[in-house]
Amino acid sequence: EDQVTQSPEALRLQEGESSSLNCSYTVSGLRGLFWYRQDPGKGPEFLFTLYSAGEEKEKERLKATLTKKESFLHITAPKPEDSATYLCAVQAEGYSTLTFGKGTMLLVSP
Amino acid sequence: NAGVTQTPKFRVLKTGQSMTLLCAQDMNHEYMYWYRQDPGMGLRLIHYSVGEGTTAKGEVPDGYNVSRLKKQNFLLGLESAAPSQTSVYFCASRNAGADTQYFGPGTRLTVL
Numbered sequence: 001e002d003q004v005t006q007s008p009e010a011l012r013l014q015e016g017e018s019s020s021l022n023c024s025y026t027v028s029g030l031r032g033l034f035w036y037r038q039d040p041g042k043g044p045e046f047l048f049t050l051y052s053a054g055e056e057k058e059k060e061r062l063k064a065t066l067t068k069k070e071s072f073l074h075i076t077a078p079k080p081e082d083s084a085t086y087l088c089a090v091q092a093e094g095y096s097t098l099t100f101g102k103g104t105m106l107l108v109s110p
Numbered sequence: 111n112a113g114v115t116q117t118p119k120f121r122v123l124k125t126g127q128s129m130t131l132l133c134a135q136d137m138n139h140e141y142m143y144w145y146r147q148d149p150g151m152g153l154r155l156i157h158y159s160v161g162e163g164t165t166a167k168g169e170v171p172d173g174y175n176v177s178r179l180k181k182q183n184f185l186l187g188l189e190s191a192a193p194s195q196t197s198v199y200f201c202a203s204r205n206a207g208a209d210t211q212y213f214g215p216g217t218r219l220t221v222l
Contacts, residue, residue: 032209043200043213096141102152
């Protein structure tokens with residue numbers, strides 16, 4: 001059974017204070033690892049897909065990295081508008097569905 | 111393009127009532143998914159469809175039925191609602207040739 005564990009559950013940062021969110025996973029064979037952002041009262045918004053260990057992707061202040069056991073979402077010099085819940089999900093090889101973690105709620109204070 | 115839309119946005123039901131949630135996408139995606147999201151539980155897959163006329167069970171299918179009569183629509187039905195089905199429901203879709211799922215805005219359902 002595929003499992004995704006995200007840590008921490010919640011994170012409070014000051015504006016400009018860089019940090020990382022963790023996503024640990026177990027899957028029989030990884031097809032892809034996905035990061036989504038979810039604002040309160042809205043649907044998840046796609047950020048990144050990572051396919052193989054060592055891969056990195058960046059978007060503005062966010063950088064996602066992948067190893068064989070975990071992924072990190074690095075947030076550099078965050079701003080209050082980066083406040084959201086960040087979701088991690090995995091897709092196993094040969095399957096068309098995602099398994100999601102419970103998310104990390106990020107709050108960035110001015 | 112409107113992307114993925116969901117109807118209704120909010121609904122309150124009494125125990126035992128039935129209802130249908132509608133998901134529509136205008137991206138010509140083959141795959142469509144229904145999830146529920148509960149505090150502390152994350153997104154859990156209810157049912158999904160890999161094409162018109164096909165459906166499959168996800169992680170938490172009990173108490174729900176689905177139909178995909180048209181490629182652009184995916185309906186989620188509750189025949190006899192229970193308080194345990196109080197949740198936020200999200201629909202998603204994706205192209206068969208790509209991996210990324212795109213989500214709708216959600217339906218908040220309360221069962222009293």
